[in-house]
Amino acid sequence: MATITGFRITDIRFPTSRSLDGSDAMNKDPDYSAAYLILDTDSSLTGHGFSFTLGRGTELQCATIELLAPKVVGMKVEELKGALGAIARDLVSDSQIRWLGPEKGLTHMAVGAVLTALWDLVAKHERKPLWEVLADMSPEEIVALVDFRYIRDVLTPEEALEILKKAEPTKGERKAKLRAAGIPAYTTSPGWLGYTDEKMVRLAKEAVAEGFTLIKLKCGGSIEDDKRRLRLAREAVGPLVRLAIDANQVWSVDEAIAWLQELHGVDLYWIEEPTSPDDALGHATIAKAIAPIRVATGEHVQNRIIFKQMLQLGAFSFMQIDSTRVAGPNENIANILMAAKFGIPVCPHAGGVGLCELVQHLSMFDYVAVSGENDARVIEFVDHLHEHFVTPVEIKNGRYLAPTEPGAGGEMFPDSIKRFTFPHGEEWH
Amino acid sequence: MATITGFRITDIRFPTSRSLDGSDAMNKDPDYSAAYLILDTDSSLTGHGFSFTLGRGTELQCATIELLAPKVVGMKVEELKGALGAIARDLVSDSQIRWLGPEKGLTHMAVGAVLTALWDLVAKHERKPLWEVLADMSPEEIVALVDFRYIRDVLTPEEALEILKKAEPTKGERKAKLRAAGIPAYTTSPGWLGYTDEKMVRLAKEAVAEGFTLIKLKCGGSIEDDKRRLRLAREAVGPLVRLAIDANQVWSVDEAIAWLQELHGVDLYWIEEPTSPDDALGHATIAKAIAPIRVATGEHVQNRIIFKQMLQLGAFSFMQIDSTRVAGPNENIANILMAAKFGIPVCPHAGGVGLCELVQHLSMFDYVAVSGENDARVIEFVDHLHEHFVTPVEIKNGRYLAPTEPGAGGEMFPDSIKRFTFPHGEEWH
Numbered sequence: 080m081a082t083i084t085g086f087r088i089t090d091i092r093f094p095t096s097r098s099l100d101g102s103d104a105m106n107k108d109p110d111y112s113a114a115y116l117i118l119d120t121d122s123s124l125t126g127h128g129f130s131f132t133l134g135r136g137t138e139l140q141c142a143t144i145e146l147l148a149p150k151v152v153g154m155k156v157e158e159l160k161g162a163l164g165a166i167a168r169d170l171v172s173d174s175q176i177r178w179l180g181p182e183k184g185l186t187h188m189a190v191g192a193v194l195t196a197l198w199d200l201v202a203k204h205e206r207k208p209l210w211e212v213l214a215d216m217s218p219e220e221i222v223a224l225v226d227f228r229y230i231r232d233v234l235t236p237e238e239a240l241e242i243l244k245k246a247e248p249t250k251g252e253r254k255a256k257l258r259a260a261g262i263p264a265y266t267t268s269p270g271w272l273g274y275t276d277e278k279m280v281r282l283a284k285e286a287v288a289e290g291f292t293l294i295k296l297k298c299g300g301s302i303e304d305d306k307r308r309l310r311l312a313r314e315a316v317g318p319l320v321r322l323a324i325d326a327n328q329v330w331s332v333d334e335a336i337a338w339l340q341e342l343h344g345v346d347l348y349w350i351e352e353p354t355s356p357d358d359a360l361g362h363a364t365i366a367k368a369i370a371p372i373r374v375a376t377g378e379h380v381q382n383r384i385i386f387k388q389m390l391q392l393g394a395f396s397f398m399q400i401d402s403t404r405v406a407g408p409n410e411n412i413a414n415i416l417m418a419a420k421f422g423i424p425v426c427p428h429a430g431g432v433g434l435c436e437l438v439q440h441l442s443m444f445d446y447v448a449v450s451g452e453n454d455a456r457v458i459e460f461v462d463h464l465h466e467h468f469v470t471p472v473e474i475k476n477g478r479y480l481a482p483t484e485p486g487a488g489g490e491m492f493p494d495s496i497k498r499f500t501f502p503h504g505e506e507w508h
Numbered sequence: 509m510a511t512i513t514g515f516r517i518t519d520i521r522f523p524t525s526r527s528l529d530g531s532d533a534m535n536k537d538p539d540y541s542a543a544y545l546i547l548d549t550d551s552s553l554t555g556h557g558f559s560f561t562l563g564r565g566t567e568l569q570c571a572t573i574e575l576l577a578p579k580v581v582g583m584k585v586e587e588l589k590g591a592l593g594a595i596a597r598d599l600v601s602d603s604q605i606r607w608l609g610p611e612k613g614l615t616h617m618a619v620g621a622v623l624t625a626l627w628d629l630v631a632k633h634e635r636k637p638l639w640e641v642l643a644d645m646s647p648e649e650i651v652a653l654v655d656f657r658y659i660r661d662v663l664t665p666e667e668a669l670e671i672l673k674k675a676e677p678t679k680g681e682r683k684a685k686l687r688a689a690g691i692p693a694y695t696t697s698p699g700w701l702g703y704t705d706e707k708m709v710r711l712a713k714e715a716v717a718e719g720f721t722l723i724k725l726k727c728g729g730s731i732e733d734d735k736r737r738l739r740l741a742r743e744a745v746g747p748l749v750r751l752a753i754d755a756n757q758v759w760s761v762d763e764a765i766a767w768l769q770e771l772h773g774v775d776l777y778w779i780e781e782p783t784s785p786d787d788a789l790g791h792a793t794i795a796k797a798i799a800p801i802r803v804a805t806g807e808h809v810q811n812r813i814i815f816k817q818m819l820q821l822g823a824f825s826f827m828q829i830d831s832t833r834v835a836g837p838n839e840n841i842a843n844i845l846m847a848a849k850f851g852i853p854v855c856p857h858a859g860g861v862g863l864c865e866l867v868q869h870l871s872m873f874d875y876v877a878v879s880g881e882n883d884a885r886v887i888e889f890v891d892h893l894h895e896h897f898v899t900p901v902e903i904k905n906g907r908y909l910a911p912t913e914p915g916a917g918g919e920m921f922p923d924s925i926k927r928f929t930f931p932h933g934e935e936w937h
Contacts, residue, residue, distance in 0.1 A: 107603045135604035136575060139614070143568055174536045175564040181757070181808060183786070184613025185568070229784040232761035232793070328610070332661035355658040357612070357813040359789065360820055364661070379610060384786040391789055 081122035081156040081204070086148040086196075089115045090137045091129075091491070092501040093432065093464060102273035104299035105327035110134030111432045111464060114141040114189075115496065116148060118196045120156060124203055127490040128195030130188040131403045131431040137501065143189035146176065151193060160201045160212075164224045167194055167409040171226070183381035187406055194407025195437065199487035208482040209408070210443035214250060218243035221448070225413045229384050233391060239416045246451055253447045261478035262442055263292070264460040267325070267430060269312075270296035276311055283315045290477030292320055293348060293457055299326040302341050309345050318346075325351035328379070332361040339369045349375040349397060356380050362394035375399055378428035382406070383413045390421045397455070401428040402437035408487075411441050419450040430461030435472045436488035439479045467495035510551035510585040510633070515577040515625075518544045519566045520558075520920070521930040522861065522893060531702035533728035534756035539563030540861045540893060543570040543618075544925065545577060547625045549585060553632055556919040557624030559617040560832045560860040566930065572618035575605065580622060589630050589641075593653045596623055596838040600655070612810035616835055623836025624866065628916035637911040638837070639872035643679060647672035650877070654842045658813050662820060668845045675880055682876045690907035691871055692721070693889040696754070696859060698741075699725035705740055712744045719906030721749055722777060722886055728755040731770050738774050747775075754780035757808070761790040765797045778804040778826060785809050791823035804828055807857035811835070812842045819850045826884070830857040831866035837916075840870050848879040859890030864901045865917035868908045896924035 096108040114137050118126035130140045147170055159166075170190040171182055180186045202209040213221070222239050269282030279296070286294055296312055298305045305324070312322055324347060330338060335353035350372055354361050356379035366374040377399030380386050389395055398418045400411050418425045427442050429435040435458070442458050450456075458479055465471040469490040473480040482488060498504045525537040543566050547555035559569045576599055588595075599619045600611055609615045631638040642650070651668050698711030708725070715723055725741055727734045734753070741751055753776060759767060764782035779801055783790050785808035795803040806828030809815055818824055827847045829840050847854045854874050858864040864887070871887050879885075887908055894900040898919040902909040911917060927933045 105603070106607070109604060109607075133604040133607040135602065136572075136608045136615070139568065139572055139575065140608065142571055143565075143614075146565060146568065173564065174534070175538060175562040178535070178538075178562040179565045179569065179617075180613050181785070183810065184609050184615060185572075186565070186613060188608075227760070229760050229787060229790070231763075232790065331656070331658050334660075355813050356610070357811065358658060358817065360817045361658070361661065361813075381612065382786065384784050384790075388787065388789045 081120045081124055083118050083152050083154050083156065084121050085119045085152060087117045087119065088141045088145050088148070089496055090141050090501045091115050091496055091499045092134055092137060092507070093499055094506065095463070096134070102271045103297040103325065103327040104272060104329040106133060112137040112501070113432045114144055114192060115491065116144050116192045116196050118148070118151065118200060120200070124156060124200055126196035126200035126203070128192040128199060128487070129403065129433065129489055130192045131434055140185055140188060143185045144192050147189050147193050151197060156200050156204050159197055163194070163197060163201070163409060164226070166197065167224070167406060168226050170194065171406055182384070182406070187382060188403060190406040191403050194409055195403070195487055195489060198408050199489060202487055203485045206485045208440060208484060209487040210440040210447070210482065213408070213440070213444040214254065214447040218247060221412065224409045225416065226409065230387050230413060230417065233387050234417050234420055238420060242416060242419050242449060246448055249451065250447050253451060257443055257447060257481045261475065261480040262439070262446060263457045264474055264477055264479050265293035265295060265323070265457045266291045266460050266462070267295045268462045269294060272297040272300055276308065279308060280311050280315045283312050287316050287320055292477060293323060294320060295323040295325055295351070297327065298324040299329040299338070302338060305342065309342070313346070321348040323347065323349045323351060323375070326353050328352045328355055330354050332358065332364055335365050336368045339372055347372050349373045351375045351399070352379070357385065359385055359388035359392050359394050362389060363392035366394055366396070373397065375426065377401060378404060380404065383410055383417065386414050387417060390417055390423060396423065397426045398423050399426055399428045400438070400441065402434055402441065408441060415441065415445045415449050424453045424455035425450070426455070426457050427459060429459040430463065432464050433468055433489050433491070435460055435465070436468050436470065439472060439482065440488055443481055467491050510549045510553055512547050512581050512583050512585065513550050514548045514581060516546045516548065517570045517574050517577070518925055519570050519930045520544050520925055520928045521563055521566060521936070522928055523935065524892070525563070531700045532726040532754065532756040533701060533758040535562060541566040541930070542861045543573055543621060544920065545573050545621045545625050547577070547580065547629060549629070553585060553629055555625035555629035555632070557621040557628060557916070558832065558862065558918055559621045560863055569614055569617060572614045573621050576618050576622050580626060585629050585633050588626055592623070592626060592630070592838060593655070595626065596653070596835060597655050599623065600835055611813070611835070616811060617832060619835040620832050623838055624832070624916055624918060627837050628918060631916055632914045635914045637869060637913060638916040639869040639876070639911065642837070642869070642873040643683065643876040647676060650841065653838050654845065655838065659816050659842060659846065662816050663846050663849055667849060671845060671848050671878060675877055678880065679876050682880065686872055686876060686910045690904065690909040691868070691875060692886045693903055693906055693908050694722035694724060694752070694886045695720045695889050695891070696724045697891045698723060701726040701729055705737065708737060709740050709744045712741050716745050716749055721906060722752060723749060724752040724754055724780070726756065727753040728758040728767070731767060734771065738771070742775070750777040752776065752778045752780060752804070755782050757781045757784055759783050761787065761793055764794050768798045768801055776801050778802045780804045780828070781808070786814065788814055788817035788821055788823050791818060792821035795823055795825070802826065804855065806830060807833060809833065812839055812846065815843050816846060819846055819852060825852065826855045827852050828855055828857045829867070829870065831863055831870065837870060844870065844874045844878050853882050853884035854879070855884070855886050856888060858888040859892065861893050862897055862918050862920070864889055864894070865897050865899065868901060868911065869917055872910055896920050
């Protein structure tokens with residue numbers, strides 16, 4: 080029996096602001112960072128999880144994880160899998176810490192880091208990639224992972240079970256297809272707001288050559304810039320590649336509608352984060368006003384309760400779950416199940432540090448065990464910082480290939496951790 | 509010219525869990541606490557603000573305030589008042605820290621602590637209580653304090669100005685009435701879930717004798733307990749005193765509706781926090797299903813964007829702003845203005861540590877300068893921990909009397925700070 084004996088937490092920051100990688104209308108100078116957790120055991124197993132952050136404040140995220148991590152020390156790795164539903168519920172329910180959220184922001188993301196590290200242990204213990212661990216669980220086991228508190232008015236455990244049971248008989252076929260062909264990716268790499276037109280056009284052309292069929296540009300700086308960049312991008316990629324734009328919450332509801340009406344006639348696939356991620360009703364208002372342009376959001380949606388309302392209100396056409404914003408794989412399973420009930424495709428947010436590595440597992444679980452075939456399913460891909468991960472994503476012909484190595488995907492190389500530790504790692508001298 | 513020269517932050521905790529003061533269905537063992545900020549100046553002025561917390565995690569709230577406080581060092585006290593709108597906007601907009609919210613949880617509450625301390629400096633500099641500083645500002649000055657981002661679809665600056673201008677000619681009359689008679693309070697002191705029936709009944713009778721006309725009981729433990737406690741309370745207070753109950757978010761939407769239907773026939777004034785504070789649509793569903801019982805919520809509502817949706821959806825009959833949950837007086841002014849537009853009375857949450865001392869100023873500002881006369885306006889009162897404050901609330905005949913001393917109300921005695929500092933103060937040995 081392997082037992083969790085302790086933990087190590089590291090503030091890891093990459094100086095990405097130096098090159099304006101990741102720059103958009105709201106996030107002008109991000110230093111992509113991770114509040115990084117390693118759970119140690121008395122065997123050779125280690126569990127790795129993290130919260131993705133943007134630089135300043137990563138020390139707070141680390142301190143928040145440090146407050147929660149002691150709760151899992153002493154747990155037996157072999158017993159984790161059947162207990163993770165209860166553990167997840169317990170981690171969000173601390174009777175004093177809950178006040179600091181509840182279920183949102185720093186405290187909630189810390190729960191996510193701890194749960195991701197626990198799932199990493201489970202997957203490594205079973206010698207499977209996380210997507211396969213999840214996909215191989217029975218419908219009843221999967222339902223037991225979910226906290227239905229606050230969502231049972233739209234999804235009961237019985238309804239969740241029904242969705243999963245419907246998918247079960249054909250899981251094997253989809254597993255085989257996934258292993259053969261992966262899941263489509265889309266790329267944001269060309270579109271950062273800080274890039275020149277020339278760099279954007281060059282990268283967009285490269286992306287098409289690499290097989291991507293959907294490219295996303297940041298927008299919302301100025302309407303003239305947006306129109307010019309979209310025209311140049313369309314010329315670069317041709318008529319068949321989809322173009323999406325991402326406003327990163329710069330607008331109020333009325334401003335979003337006015338701005339997007341200026342872009343009518345441009346062939347747009349979606350507008351992402353047109354306003355505050357807290358505004359479910361506002362997204363619904365925008366979605367109605369700007370159709371046929373479709374709304375996507377989710378990377379800042381704090382928990383299943385906001386997603387629930389967005390689904391109820393018809394606020395978006397694409398649910399963009401994020402692997403470290405909410406309380407780990409468990410809450411994202413709730414999000415995926417709710418989306419399946421409403422027939423909304425889950426198109427995860429990724430990029431940052433290791434978000435691609437983590438979230439692909441959830442999308443693949445969704446494909447195999449929950450919602451099945453869906454032509455609209457696509458995972459964001461940004462070509463940054465993968466070299467620091469022990470099992471980096473594999474992208475081929477614009478598709479995420481199914482991971483084969485054991486684990487949840489978030490393990491970084493010890494040397495990368497050391498070099499980028501803030502503020503004393505050598506990259507920060 | 510006085511200048512802010514530095515700051516001190518203290519983790520202050522009161523061991524209230526020892527007596528089950530403050531116990532409810534969600535918060536079983538709170539140690540009422542404050543992440544406490546003092547802004548020092550090069551004059552004798554000091555500015556005091558804090559975030560209210562429940563014990564564990566207060567060190568995180570302190571660390572978050574520590575990350576933001578340096579932004580105000582060097583500011584001139586005399587120049588603050590005209591700049592506080594811009595300062596508030598700047599504090600929530602740090603391009604890296606914003607990722608950790610945005611505008612919610614630890615980071616947002618930290619902004620609130622900093623702004624409260626700044627307002628304390630402004631009020632002390634003007635030698636007025638905060639309510640009067642705010643009430644004496646012109647409509648244009650007040651509008652300049654508000655961040656309309658994400659709320660302008662329901663309240664434009666022009667509409668806010670109109671509301672304030674309408675109230676302006678009669679401000680003087682209401683000021684005089686406020687000074688003469690104060691604002692009604694209600695009390696939660698009798699109703700904690702950990703109290704015996706005998707203690708609850710005794711305290712309820714005492715509250716009526718002291719002039720309170722609304723008493724609130726915690727509920728949601730078991731339906732039988734709730735029925736018994738409500739029956740005993742009604743017998744104790746007689747037919748004319750209003751009874752409200754508070755579920756502290758224990759239910760999902762469907763559970764709330766079923767539970768409250770069991771309580772039909774009991775003469776209830778409101779049900780507070782029936783479900784997740786994030787669920788604007790869920791509150792609206794509950795409100796429709798349980799009428800004529802009315803819904804109240806707000807102490808956990810993270811920001812103006814959730815309040816906005818609750819107003820749009822008709823989710824509650826009473827808006828319960830909290831003085832340290834959101835980004836300080838500025839954001840609460842936004843909340844108060846939105847409520848005024850919708851004709852919803854603002855009935856603040858208080859209790860905890862110093863929440864009564866702080867929030868009364870906002871309610872009095874609301875009365876004098878925004879929404880004017882409203883029979884439903886009532887401020888929560890809990891008789892805990894006031895002895896630690898330099899200007900404690902004055903309650904007479906069940907009413908909050910208007911503060912006359914300069915400041916925002918949150919200054920604690922140095923000796924209290926020292927004794928209850930966690931973990932090294934003498935009260936924690």
